[in-house]
Amino acid sequence: MAGILDSVNQRTQLVGQNRLELLLFKLKGRQRYGINVFKVREVLQCPPLTSMPKLNSFVKGIAHIRGQTISVIDMGLATGGRPIQDVENSFIIITEYNRTIQGFLVDSVERIVNLNWESIMPPPQGSGRYNYLTAVTEIDKELVEILDVEKILEEIAPSSTQVSAGVVSDSGIKDDLGDRSILIVDDSSVARNQVKRALEGVGLPIVAKKNGKEALDYLAEISADCAESVTEKIGLLISDVEMPEMDGYTLTAEVKSRPKLSDLHVILHTSLSGVFNHAMVEKVGADDFIAKFNPDELAGAVQKWLHQD
Structure with missing residues (x-):
């Protein structure tokens, strides 16, 4: 131990x-x-x-x-x-x-x-x-x-991206999001497409970025047009951990340290496994951690954190 x-x-x-x-x-x-x-x-x-x-x-x-x-x-x-x-x-x-x-x-x-x-x-x-x-x-x-x-x-073994009936309330999750988008960040095109198909299947608009640096630059740019918080335009951030230039842990730490970004809920969605992840998630201030790839768990977590806005 x-x-x-x-x-x-x-x-x-x-x-x-x-x-x-x-x-x-x-x-x-x-x-x-x-x-x-x-x-x-x-x-x-x-x-x-x-x-x-x-x-x-x-x-x-x-x-x-x-x-x-x-x-x-x-x-x-x-x-x-x-x-x-x-x-x-x-x-x-x-x-x-x-x-x-x-x-x-x-x-x-x-x-x-x-x-x-x-x-x-x-x-x-x-x-x-x-x-x-x-x-x-x-x-x-x-x-x-x-x-x-x-x-x-x-x-070799394609994953299902279909969200099971009854996992989320279509009308409720759309109402919680309003006119905002969900930002997903992943360097793998396969992973980005998996998340997009799962969430678009319940009617959620998606913006996708390839790494943490690209996502942080995007958030900084759109937050300039927000009166108080980037959450006026982005409802939730779903990020991989492993990414070139800036990883998901560093991206999360940066988001939580910036006044106009700090209210944005962050779900780390990663294929990384191991007990150390929970310590890392807590340290950088992420709101949730989900192992890839289960569309029901992902959609359920999205509904949970949108509902807490």
Whole structure:
């Protein structure tokens, strides 16, 4: 227990400092990729894999690890590249995303680096493999690509965005919002579209931004035309945590520290898991924390916080 609490305390100190830790790995060749350490449960040599009928073509097989059955996804294939060939000498990165545990098969794993989110930039415009990027950064004078894991998982097992009947009162939630919009912030196009489809399904107008800096600039701009508070135009902010240039924790802290923005309710909506998140959420002043992606929970939280305006 002491070790867990120490980890919570250490990671909480990063809040407001706009920092993250990346685990670096390779698929084929020299190109490096990165994944947030917060999402990594374990890294291990690839165990024997069991094939099963009708598996998605990106799934290499099933592994039995510490009493759990885990799907192992070939990260090379899933990102449009070549499959991992030497499976026995490859590695599995066990991760927790969107309330599920899965393994990603990679060629090799390097090290963990500590970075500032300001050094993490949106991906360049392009096609092909760039479609699977949420961000890029430079380490040791080489480009490191941060993959859009949510996009990969969505292609393998699409999520429903339908809000169940009776979860929200359509007329009530629209009345609570009035003429205002809901601002959603996420660097993943898949995640943005999931939230938009879920909330537009109950008739709510959406404004979408790609990262914390872009969202904060937008809020500052429109608040200039508000007499007292940005809540005259924005009813609620729903933000991811991991984003290039400015993360969701830092965005929340900035919103809560600015007079015209401080009344805006903030829901952090993230695929990050772990007990330390609750300490971080409390520290930056977020109003709610929801793990991705459950449309009923999201819609219910939206109705709750709009009703408290």
